[in-house]
Amino acid sequence: MAQEDREVQVRALDGRSTAVRLAAGASVRDLKAALRSSFAPAQVSPSFHLFLKGAKLRLDAQIGSLDIGEGDFIVLVPFTKASQQCSSTRMQSQNQCVNTSKALEASAAADSAWKDIMDDLSSIPSSPQSDAAYKDFSTSVSCPDDFMTFHGSSNGSSRKRRKTCKEDGNVPPETLSSTVNGTSEKRNMSKKNGVFKSPASSCHCMQPLEPAEMVEHLKQGLGKEGQIVHVEEIPSREASFVELPCHLSEAMRQALNSIGISRLYSHQSQAIESSISGKHVVIATSTSSGKSLCYNIPVLESLSGDSMACALYIVIDEAHSYKGAFGCHTALIIRRLKRICSNVYGCHPTFMFCTATSANPREHVMELANLDDVELIQNDGSPCGSKYFLMWNPPLHTEKEGSSKGSPVTRRSSPIVEVSYLFSEMVRHGLRCIAFCKTRKLCELVLAYTREILQETAKELVDSISVYRAGYIAEDRRKIEADLFGGKLLGVAATNALELGIDVGHIDATLHLGFPGSIASLWQQAGRSGRRAKQSLAIYVAFEGPLDQYFMKLPHKLFGKPIEHCQVDSHNPKVLEQHLSCAAYEHPLCLQYDEHYFGSSLDSVMTILKGKGYLINNPSEPFSSSMWNYIGPEKSPSQTVSIRAIEHDKYKVIDRLSNRLLEEIEESKAFFQVYDGAVYMHQGANYLVEELDLSSRTAFCRKADLKYYTKTRDYTDINVLGGEFAYLPTSTCKTNCVKTTALANDCKVTTKWFGFYRIWKASNKISDSIELNLPPYSFNSQAVWVRIPHSVKLTVEERKLQFRGGSHAASHALLNVVPLHRMCSASDIGTECANPHETRGIPDRILLYDRHPGGIGIAPQLHECCRLSKLYPIADM
Numbered sequence: 087m088a089q090e091d092r093e094v095q096v097r098a099l100d101g102r103s104t105a106v107r108l109a110a111g112a113s114v115r116d117l118k119a120a121l122r123s124s125f126a127p128a129q130v131s132p133s134f135h136l137f138l139k140g141a142k143l144r145l146d147a148q149i150g151s152l153d154i155g156e157g158d159f160i161v162l163v164p165f166t167k168a169s170q171q172c173s174s175t176r177m178q179s180q181n182q183c184v185n186t187s188k189a190l191e192a193s194a195a196a197d198s199a200w201k202d203i204m205d206d207l208s209s210i211p212s213s214p215q216s217d218a219a220y221k222d223f224s225t226s227v228s229c230p231d232d233f234m235t236f237h238g239s240s241n242g243s244s245r246k247r248r249k250t251c252k253e254d255g256n257v258p259p260e261t262l263s264s265t266v267n268g269t270s271e272k273r274n275m276s277k278k279n280g281v282f283k284s285p286a287s288s289c290h291c292m293q294p295l296e297p298a299e300m301v302e303h304l305k306q307g308l309g310k311e312g313q314i315v316h317v318e319e320i321p322s323r324e325a326s327f328v329e330l331p332c333h334l335s336e337a338m339r340q341a342l343n344s345i346g347i348s349r350l351y352s353h354q355s356q357a358i359e360s361s362i363s364g365k366h367v368v369i370a371t372s373t374s375s376g377k378s379l380c381y382n383i384p385v386l387e388s389l390s391g392d393s394m395a396c397a398l399y400i401v402i403d404e405a406h407s408y409k410g411a412f413g414c415h416t417a418l419i420i421r422r423l424k425r426i427c428s429n430v431y432g433c434h435p436t437f438m439f440c441t442a443t444s445a446n447p448r449e450h451v452m453e454l455a456n457l458d459d460v461e462l463i464q465n466d467g468s469p470c471g472s473k474y475f476l477m478w479n480p481p482l483h484t485e486k487e488g489s490s491k492g493s494p495v496t497r498r499s500s501p502i503v504e505v506s507y508l509f510s511e512m513v514r515h516g517l518r519c520i521a522f523c524k525t526r527k528l529c530e531l532v533l534a535y536t537r538e539i540l541q542e543t544a545k546e547l548v549d550s551i552s553v554y555r556a557g558y559i560a561e562d563r564r565k566i567e568a569d570l571f572g573g574k575l576l577g578v579a580a581t582n583a584l585e586l587g588i589d590v591g592h593i594d595a596t597l598h599l600g601f602p603g604s605i606a607s608l609w610q611q612a613g614r615s616g617r618r619a620k621q622s623l624a625i626y627v628a629f630e631g632p633l634d635q636y637f638m639k640l641p642h643k644l645f646g647k648p649i650e651h652c653q654v655d656s657h658n659p660k661v662l663e664q665h666l667s668c669a670a671y672e673h674p675l676c677l678q679y680d681e682h683y684f685g686s687s688l689d690s691v692m693t694i695l696k697g698k699g700y701l702i703n704n705p706s707e708p709f710s711s712s713m714w715n716y717i718g719p720e721k722s723p724s725q726t727v728s729i730r731a732i733e734h735d736k737y738k739v740i741d742r743l744s745n746r747l748l749e750e751i752e753e754s755k756a757f758f759q760v761y762d763g764a765v766y767m768h769q770g771a772n773y774l775v776e777e778l779d780l781s782s783r784t785a786f787c788r789k790a791d792l793k794y795y796t797k798t799r800d801y802t803d804i805n806v807l808g809g810e811f812a813y814l815p816t817s818t819c820k821t822n823c824v825k826t827t828a829l830a831n832d833c834k835v836t837t838k839w840f841g842f843y844r845i846w847k848a849s850n851k852i853s854d855s856i857e858l859n860l861p862p863y864s865f866n867s868q869a870v871w872v873r874i875p876h877s878v879k880l881t882v883e884e885r886k887l888q889f890r891g892g893s894h895a896a897s898h899a900l901l902n903v904v905p906l907h908r909m910c911s912a913s914d915i916g917t918e919c920a921n922p923h924e925t926r927g928i929p930d931r932i933l934l935y936d937r938h939p940g941g942i943g944i945a946p947q948l949h950e951c952c953r954l955s956k957l958y959p960i961a962d963m
């Protein structure tokens with residue numbers, strides 16, 4: 087090469103790369119021209135930016151002046167249109183930021199939010215294979231073929247696999263072989279980052295074990311680093327039987343006998359007797375305790391005794407799931423039903439509810455169905471096998487290179503890896519298992535890692551596990567359910583999509599990756615194992631976050647009496663408005679008769695609806711006895727009420743090679759998962775998103791072995807609606823609000839994506855940062871917040887501490903404790919991560935909002951929580 091020439095490596099997002107040789111004095115503009123004439127990705131997309139180590143290259147920069155080290159490469163990122171939005175990079179480079187110090191401060195908050203994410207993600211290790219292949223970043227990037235391998239791509243090269251263990255299934259002690267740049271390397275897994283298990287601690291035998299044997303096995307093997315911080319042995323329970331009640335018809339007795347039921351569990355008998363006598367009942371007993379018979383027998387008995395009888399099933403199963411906005415809608419639908427039954431048909435239905443345990447099952451269902459009294463049945467008479475409930479805290483490790491200053495840092499091993507090892511143990515030892523994960527992505531990661539582990543230890547079981555989660559098309563889900571039920575699958579990594587209802591046959595063990603959001607939900611999930619009186623096992627694996635660590639320190643908080651309240655608000659005026667239109671359509675409204683169903687605000691809401699042209703009455707009649715008829719524009723007003731706040735707009739994910747639909751992602755979540763260049767996971771496999779077509783809402787992707795994952799960079803602004811009220815100074819609020827400084831109101835949530843990081847799996851280090859041009863996404867929701875007194879801000883600033891970063895951290899702390907008080911998952915709520923470049927002022931506040939479009943009522947519940955807790959309550963919860 088001539089001395090003044092320089093060769094640069096350029097890589098496209100799809101992994102193709104090229105080397106371009108230019109004079110050192112040539113500019114980036116010249117490089118772009120050269121690429122357009124010779125490099126296929128640049129020819130296909132002639133509009134592109136070039137990035138080096140995350141920074142966009144200026145067109146007039148000289149090639150010779152670029153800081154390109156050994157193994158560094160330039161990344162080519164196509165763009166399709168000029169964006170109105172500025173990326174943060176562009177904004178900074180063009181000095182558009184009005185207030186630099188403010189921006190820096192807020193950037194620090196964003197950075198701290200990013201650190202939170204990284205802390206979560208830092209527990210995500212490379213797979214053993216990729217870690218080996220990427221022991222050294224600079225080595226790895228110099229090997230383009232190792233960056234990724236496309237499945238089915240024209241070069242057809244296959245994935246590089248490290249040599250697997252010996253045929254007898256035993257891994258040679260201490261070492262595993264791996265292939266780096268074509269050379270074989272030996273490494274000691276136990277020394278790597280502290281996240282991998284030593285081969286010695288992960289067993290390789292496949293002897294079937296009972297749950298109790300598995301506990302001992304774990305204590306001596308996988309869990310011998312002190313992970314098992316608590317074992318709760320929940321004793322078996324003998325069945326409490328009663329004879330079939332003599333008042334049951336002969337036909338019913340014979341029918342029961344024919345399905346092998348000669349006696350009833352005590353709670354069944356009590357529920358049936360109360361229901362037949364006309365009492366409303368709520369049955370709060372364990373999973374698989376025979377609740378179906380409690381409601382089927384009274385209905386069938388009535389039908390068999392009277393040939394003219396007619397039964398309407400509205401039996402309310404899983405009653406604890408009727409909460410938030412969904413609960414509010416359901417409460418009003420039940421009121422509409424009761425009103426029609428009474429006012430039109432002259433009948434009064436008897437209600438039966440089945441529910442998971444909560445602190446207030448009786449009060450909850452009374453509010454849900456507007457009942458004055460309900461009998462609570464909670465003495466469980468069904469038999470139950472013993473259950474071992476293990477609390478598993480990943481071990482602490484010291485990392486030498488952990489902090490920026492080079493001093494060692496101590497952190498826990500990855501809970502995702504711990505769960506993956508546990509999952510493989512269960513499957514290998516014949517325990518059918520569900521590994522519950524909080525998010526779809528976690529499911530995919532757990533599946534990928536568990537398959538890697540099984541690949542080493544029991545290759546024949548690699549395909550015996552799968553993922554089950556929302557987003558998959560119905561056909562795929564039915565197949566997984568059938569395969570699990572039929573025994574073809576031994577385990578699934580699942581979201582709470584598998585928590586309720588679906589019968590997947592006998593399960594021996596459940597794993598719980600992090601607290602699922604409520605104790606009721608944890609027990610519901612754990613109840614999926616050990617049905618039919620068999621012994622079972624549940625293992626709760628903790629993340630490093632405060633809530634999980636709280637339970638690891640105080641396990642008795644999980645095993646004591648339920649602490650969570652299930653709440654439903656049947657008085658929300660906006661929801662009432664929608665349902666009063668429906669009620670008037672079903673049968674004219676009358677204040678005199680209907681206030682009992684719809685509450686004291688009935689008259690005012692009817693008047694509002696009249697003003698909007700939905701209702702009409704005769705003004706000359708007395709208000710209380712006047713009949714109000716529906717005259718609104720909709721043919722059937724109930725069709726316009728969305729009771730589940732379910733999103734209908736979805737993005738399709740298509741595998742380009744097979745043209746198969748992989749998933750449909752709700753619009754609000756889509757841009758976190760699919761965008762040009764994103765790494766998307768499906769059934770444990772990586773796909774590269776090659777194109778996101780916004781007009782058809784379709785992401786086209788291609789399977790590839792990737793050594794990195796991607797993470798969006800985004801801001802979420804919360805604009806509280808309600809004008810002046812929303813921004814009242816704290817002093818004014820004190821006079822207006824009862825016993826609390828907290829406020830709650832509707833809000834508009836806007837997320838802007840301005841880029842994404844590519845992060846090496848092996849090291850969790852950022853490879854590069856790439857701009858994104860995606861439209862912002864907005865939805866209306868509900869928020870609750872407390873203003874931070876100015877005096878607090880002054881004090882923080884006087885002490886030269888970061889105010890924005892601190893308030894953001896406080897919001898995250900609050901986010902973590904909310905699920906302890908109200909039944910929701912931490913992922914149901916979010917906190918603002920304000921855009922420092924936003925032109926409107928950002929109020930000093932700690933704010934939480936409902937992350938589901940439309941809101942599911944959590945924010946108003948938290949506001950209520952604050953009222954109960956008096957002053958500054960939300961921070962004290």
Ligand SMILES: Nc1ncnc2c1ncn2[C@@H]1O[C@H](COP(=O)(O)OP(=O)(O)OP(=O)(O)O)[C@@H](O)[C@H]1O
Nearest residue numbers: 347348349350351372373374375376377378379587
């Ligand atoms: N009295 C009884 N004697 C023997 N077996 C019974 C009795 N009652 C119910 N069973 C059996 O117990 C099993 C569980 O019953 P069922 O599915 O009704 O429970 P469940 O409480 O509704 O479950 P889930 O919590 O999943 O909703 C069934 O196989 C049923 O046949």
